[in-house]
Amino acid sequence: MEKPLSTPEMEKGSLDLVENSTEPVVIAGRTLRTLADIDPDAEKRLRRKLDRRILPIIILIYLLTFVDRANIGNARIAGLERDLHLKGLDYNILLTSFYVAYVVAELPCQMLTKWIGPGKTLPIFSFMFALFTLVMAFVHTKGAAIAVRFMLGVAEGAVFPGIAFYLSRFYRKDELGFRLACYIVCAPGAGAVGGLLASGILKIDHIGWLRSWRLIFLIEGIISMVVAIVSWFLISDRPSVCKWLTPEERELAEFRLVAENVGQHEAVDRMHSKAVWSGIFNVNTMVVSLIFLFDNCVVQGVGFFLPTIIKSIYPGETVIQQQLRTVPTYVVGCASTLASGYFAWKTKRRGLYMLLSAPFMIIGFVLYIISLRPQIRYAAAFMVAIGAFNFGALATAWSAANVSSDTARSSAIGTTVFFGNCGGLISTWTTLPKDAPRYLPGNTFNLIASCLMFILAGGLIVWQKRENKAKAAGRDDHYLEGRTEAEIADLEQKHPLFRYAH
Template sequence: MDRQTSSDMEKASIHNIEEVALHGHAATNIKDGQSLFHIDEAKERALRRKIDLRILPTVALLYLFCFIDRANIGNARLAGLEKDLGLQGYDYNILLTAFYVAYVVFEFPAQVVNKWIGPGKMIPILSFGFGLFSLCMAFVQSFGAAVAVRFCLGIMEAGVFPGIAFFLSRFYRKDELGFRLALYIVCAPLAGAFGGLLASGILKIDHIGPYRTWRNIFLVEGIITMGIALISYFILPDRPETCKWLTPEERLLAEARIKSENVGQTEVVDALHSKTLWSGVFNPTTLISATIFFFDNIVVQGVGFLYPTIVRTIYPGQTTIQLQLRTVPPYVVGAFTTLLTGYLSFKTKKRGLYMVLSAPFMIIGYAMYLGSMDPHVRYTAAFMVAIGAFSFGALCTAWAAANVTSDTARAGALGTVVLFGNCGGLVSTWTFLPKDSPRYVPGNAFNLCGSTVMLILSAGLWAWQVRENRAKAKGRDDWRIEGKTQAEIEALGQKLPGFRYAY
């Protein structure tokens, strides 16, 4: 197959699914990108529904507690963590920073390990680890110990978000992926809502053994996470080919339909090669999507860590439990819009459109924060920010994943997007400082500017991809495949004439 030239492949005709699903066989015409086999739509819908029901609840639950275990420190802060550990000045911000330093440093290496070992195995292992270190936070007695535990938590969580996105990309088509990403990424705003409710309930427990107040939050949530991770280890398959709950026919269909969207590729899961990995990293769509996600994550992670504190400045006279409950409604609205934009993206096969529509809500929200100290205006601003911000997690990762042509390149692209996002999380730990309370002008102004940049980049990338597709359709890249072997063709990626940017 390696010596098959472009002229040979252009003569390829429609094949059956069994043939194109075999290792070493292409599933698309490299010149026009058209599939070389026909799929029964009813069978594909049934397969997709089966995958949805088996995989999505598990990964959504894992990510829910991943985000809860990351952000529950904000709830613990309201419940007395700072006082008990003797935190002063910027100590709380340093505590948040420790998590993100580890998260950023280990992000890309963790994604390479996900590719090497397999996300179906690594995601449960990493999830058990972050549950364990969340549990350990219940036992810390000093600032130094808390920093060490948060750093270890960051190491464990580094590979979970990109790992789940990479895992799902092995089971779903590019246009299906955005909505499925939304179905688990929605757990970020839900974690804010559910985490606040759960923390309120836990705080009503007087003690668990010798442990009280905020320590109970980490104790209970850590144990729950570890239990879910253990169960998921026996549920998640690594790829369709090894999935025991699919029939042999369904496995072939699952493999063939994914291969059909990777123009020029002959394997669904290719071998790990550094050149291919870096091609996914330095893809223009990857880098722009990653930059957008950088600014978005400054908002999302800042909300997760500091929204309870902002609520306290709006409603200073209320009890801790009342404040926890006040944090819930904006998260619920954010969760709804995340699902809505993800679903519309799936149905319309567009991503850039909904990013362009979402960014103005963030701009308006931060303008309201800067323009008024009225509690009702600022609480409304929280809803505006939530409507705009939370949907970008699914849309940015889906946009990057849809514009590469191999499993390895996809691992690199997703790792890069989430790496940039977590760099934004690191920045977010220093955007709302105690000295800026209660108005937080620097943090709100920075996020206002960042939201504007997100709008400009989203619109710009969309316009560029439309222009590139028009040039490809006119035959600009046809010369690139002349006389090439299959190995050389696979290395072309987005330069293939049959490749079209998915925007």
């Protein structure tokens, strides 16, 4: 087979995937073969339409998943431990039950989403997690609470990776990171909303026999159920079945996804094992997943324990005042997440903003370790929020950007989120009651994790640049020899025209 021609992008070791040359498609009188042939104005109009129709419902769903997950921290300081007679490590066991289910269910649920389609699975699982949130208001024993949190974990295990995969069917790789940031920002946003909601709900004396922390689960569960039902009518599996897109927009939306993935000839392929394993077991997915694991140790720990840390800093304030103290930290985290996602989109760099984020976390945990002064520890909470929340969008986008097929993308995203939530499971045991108020073991662990995140991100960037140069020099050209079209589509990172994006 003739050696592929070199392009300027290949010679300079481009950070982005080389454009795929597909069968010509005529859209609105314009013949398209590569991404360069697309009318920029038409693409901009399409992107804005996708943003208006897709992002609001996705943002709302994810906001509520995180509120319904993290409200356990608000309920804790409102009397949950006292009423359920939790002692010692019982609260940590309660948190662990959620993450055991979350981690176990995540990859199978992601494969189910690929098989059935996110248009069906996302509303169904959203309704399930809303239902189990509501049920939490009625538990009276530790065992019942653990069982309900376990089922909540199963339902939520499908949502985060499912949403990321869903968005990857509509947005190009460089666009994806910012759109992920638009809903992942709901992680710190949910902390702010959750704190405000909890403080407002706690002003209600009772609804029937339900009081105090039970009202948090009841009201937030009902809100989530309503949103899940509405989402059934708003979420479509892929562009080609979106009734709110014109025929030309549907064709353009699918064409641009195919054109940026070398070796691919369809936007949504049929699920097959070779592509699944290719998405999971590659260097990029493994390293990014490990980074996300360490980051989630921090992020989930913030969600579960920040109210408790604030209480230790300001023990003389009322519960409502302590809840409100958590809000500014999350607001800063929201702003940082959106800013890093936006600049990563515009500069086409994901790893760079990971490198810039990690030092904020390092500084924050150093401050936690060296001082017990309330002002310094409160400042530390802001430093951690500025750095930690950025990684959710950046890590998921980095995994999605370095595979080609729809199947490989679903498994790469699922793996990254799976590792991330293993970090969430770890976080439930890094901050223990006996370590209050300094929480030295947990803060030391998170400091080491932040340093490792910085090292891993930098190392992966260096490795990808070297791989791109080797591929540009023709190292992988032989992989095309004697292969069928289907076999070439399964090459993924081995395809000679593939370029790692960092």
